[in-house]
Amino acid sequence: MDRTIHAAGPLRGEVLVPGDKSISHRSVMFGALAQGKTEVTHFLMSADCLSTISCFEKMGIRVDVDTKEDRVTVNGLGLHSLHSPDSLLYTGNSGTTTRLICGILAGQSFDSVLSGDPSLNSRPMRRVIDPLTQMGASIFSEPGNGCCPLHISGSRLHGIDYRSPVASAQVKSCILLAGLYAEGETSVTESALSRNHTELMLAGFGASVRSEKTPDGWKASILPEPVLTGQKISVPGDISSAAYFIAAALTVPGSEVLIRNVGINPTRAGILEVVKAMGGNVELMNVTSQGGETAADLLVRSSSLHGVTIGGELIPSLIDELPVCAVMAACAQGETVIRDAAELKVKESDRISAMTNALSAMGCDITATDDGMIIRGGRPLHGAVTDSCKDHRIAMSLAVAALSAEGETQIRDADCVDISYPQFYSDLYSLIR
Ligand code: S3P
Helix, strand or coil, rough: EEEECCCCCEEEEECCCCEEEEHHHHHHHHHHCCCCEEEEECCCCCCCHHHHHHHHHHHEEEEEEEEECCCCEEECCCCCCCCCCCCEEECCHHHHHHHHHHHHHHHCEEEEEEECCCCCCCCCCCCHHHHHHCCCCEEECCCCCCCCCCEECCEECCCEEECCCCCHHHHHHHHHHHHHCCCCCEEEEECCCCHHHHHHHHHHHHHCCCEEECCCCCEEEEECCCCCCCCEEEECCCCHHHHHHHHHHHHHHEEEEEEEEEECCCCHHHHHHHHHCCCCCCEEEEEEEEECCEEEEEEEECCCCCEEECHHHHHHHHHHHHHHHHCCCCCCCCEEEEEHHHHHHHHHCCCHHHHHHHHHHEEEEEEEECCEEEEECCCCCCCCCCCCCCHHHHHHHHHHHCCCCEEEEEEEEEEHHCCCCCHHHHHHHEEEE
């Protein structure tokens, strides 16, 4: 479904963004492998997280879902309780579901098949197949190109000390999860620290996990066969969803928006550093902490922004926010360079070309590079017909750009926001005065 968005006046008021997607996925996965109930509140009821739930239900885990209250109870039966699914595990659009589950499935005593939608089935899986194979797993890519459908034969695994060629939490988490079933210790080193929810949460469930900075980068290690125990998890608001309101409030003159209870784990909060460097006014209030995850209310006021360079070790901490950073850059004075972000090409869409095409159509001076974008900001944007490429983060970024563009902007397949934020448009409109 397409959607038309008009330039709009100031954004004012409060918004509570839905629960963090990464933490919601993990609460179901780890809860399924734990003994006893895991009770999750402020769970993200979006298509991606429902894909994770349905995969575990197919493997015999009872998950009670209260969609009205955003509550989920996972009735875990322990590390070795999963049953062989009687049909393929469908992971939809979700890379997190696919790659993390791969690590769990590799060490089971049954075979399984993983497949998703056309976008998911074109995303690279060799990054998990290779290390899992080194651990003794047996995984076969049906199309032969390292993509899904993947056929996984449950195997006996052994620990490895893996150096990941990409700083990816999905790869790291996949290997650590396989490490739960492997003989001996398993460790993963990455050059920059990717989101660490798996390490924090698995430790909370009772696993023996260690994280350390080494001369080679960041190393996470895990010991096998822990007894995991069900937990109570209150999921903080997703900073990746809050990012659209941060950007909209900063770029639409006269705005002032309070975003409540946003997770600001430092491995996720790169957007706040970028906004500060651009001259944006974001105040952190009511900082709280639970299970190693910090959250805060963010008070955002419209600001005159200037261009910056975004690259290096910061990239994993804002990888999903780079499309909306491009929108802020388009509205800022001067040049913004986004680099070291080639990973953008293998997300739900090629986000470099998706954003370059759409923002160019809206009058922005933007050039795609091999590992990012160069945006010369300050030109007025105008409405255009734009394509979300069925990518939720592109659709939401374009909706933010549309607020500052003269006239009307059409976003193709705008309903793909259901992947991570089904109420996005109503929450956005609720702020427009
Ligand atoms: C995620 C990790 C990131 C991110 C994705 C969610 C996770 O992917 O882009 O939306 O929950 O682990 P990579 O780890 O592949 O960068």
